Amino acid sequence: MSNNPHLPALDGLSVFLAVSRGGGFRTAARWLGIAPSTVSETISRLEASLGVPLLIRTTRNVALTEAGRALAERLEPVMSEARSALADAASSSGSVRGALKLNVPGAVMSDILPPLIDRFLKRHPDVRLEIIVDDRLTDTLAAGFDAGIRYGEHLAQDMIAVPIGPRRQWAALAASPDYLKMHPAPEHPRDVLDHACIRTRFASGALAEWEFERGEEVVRVDPAASIAIGTSAWQAAIDLAIAGHGLVFAFGNWLEPHFASGALVPLLSDWWPEFDGPFLYYSSRLTPRPLRAFIDLVAEDRRARGTDEKPNPA
Incomplete structure (x- = not known):
């Protein structure tokens, strides 16, 4: 056992x-903005003190020992509470201060999140905001984020999810x-297999799914x-x-301006699938002041927005 009577510094625990x-x-x-050698040295000092x-x-990665796992599990809620307490202390004068760190998919950075962020920062200019765009299913709390935005992700028991943007x-x-002058428009989802298709790929390597719905019928296609x-x-x-390089299957709100301008033509509109809009999710245990202020703004936006109707492209 170490003879050092002093407790480790909090920065080492972080x-x-x-x-x-x-x-x-x-x-x-x-994540921390420091050199890997500094991280290694800090961990070595922490282990020596304990x-x-x-x-x-190992040569490729690191794994927690049993003692390390137990320490991490007990520290996580403590450090989260500390961050929340610091943010609340900074906001005690009445204005909202502190940091807000969000993990979001690229899909919300087109037209859903930017106007909310604009209003939030105008209302709370003393908040330091960090937004990380990531299409992987990152464990946002474990990665040190205050909240995340996701589509239909299964939530842990202690998480809260509220709609953000369109319902x-x-x-x-x-x-x-120009493309349709050279190729006949598809009349059924399976017809897209005969077309040039522009597809998007997730960071995991998987291609985004092309799924069509009409009534109770669902057709999934995997075009080249x-x-x-x-x-x-x-x-x-x-x-x-x-x-003019092919068909594209994307969020309707991304394509609507191009339908209006005539740059793109809507196809198979009676097969467009609907799904729930994104959710802001966060821990039910910890909501620091900047996050609470953002949640309040999202609620205001929801009340002002009302219901969201699917447009008629015809």
């Missing part, structure tokens, strides 16, 4: 939690007038991708469709 969440020194270093190993180091959304199929583009570059997929 570094340890970042390694635990990220599964390695490099990921933790990237007198027990917290991590098992219902839909996917739409489209092509440019004449062009595949990462989901973070979805705008490029739409631009290529406008340029």
Whole structure:
């Protein structure tokens, strides 16, 4: 056992939690904005002060020891509560202060989240905001975020989810007038298999699904991708469709301006599938003042928005 009577510094514990969440020194270093060597040295000092190993180091990654796992499980709620307490203390003067860190998919960065963020920052200019765009199903709390935005993700027991933006959304199929001059418009979802298709790919490597619905009938198709583009570059997929390179299947709200301008033509509109809009989700145990202020703004937006109707493209 260590003879050091002093408790480890809190910054060392924060570094340890970042390694635990990220599964390695490099990921933790990237999150914290420090060098990987600093992370390694900090963990070594922490282990020396406690007198027990917290991590098992291999050439490729690190894993928690039993003592490390137990420490991380007990520290997580404590450190989250500390962040919340600090944010509340900073806001005690009446104005909302502190940091708000969100993990969101690229789908909400087109027209759903930016106007909310604009209003939020105008109302609370002293809040430091960080938004990480990620289409993976990241455990937002474990990665140190205050809240996340997701579509239909299964929530842990202690999580709360509230709708943000449109209550219902839909996917739409489209092509440019020039493309349709050279190729007959599809009359059934399976007809897209005979077309050039521009598809988006998640960071996991999976292609975004093309699923169509009409009444009780559901048709899933997996056309060959004449062009595949990462989901973070979805705008490029739409631009290529406008340029006449093939069909694109995307969020209807992304395509509506191009329908209105005539740059794209809606296809198979009676087969467009509807789905729930995105949800803001956060821990029921910890809601620091900046997050509570953002939740209040989202609630205001929901009341003002009312119901969301699927447009008629005809």
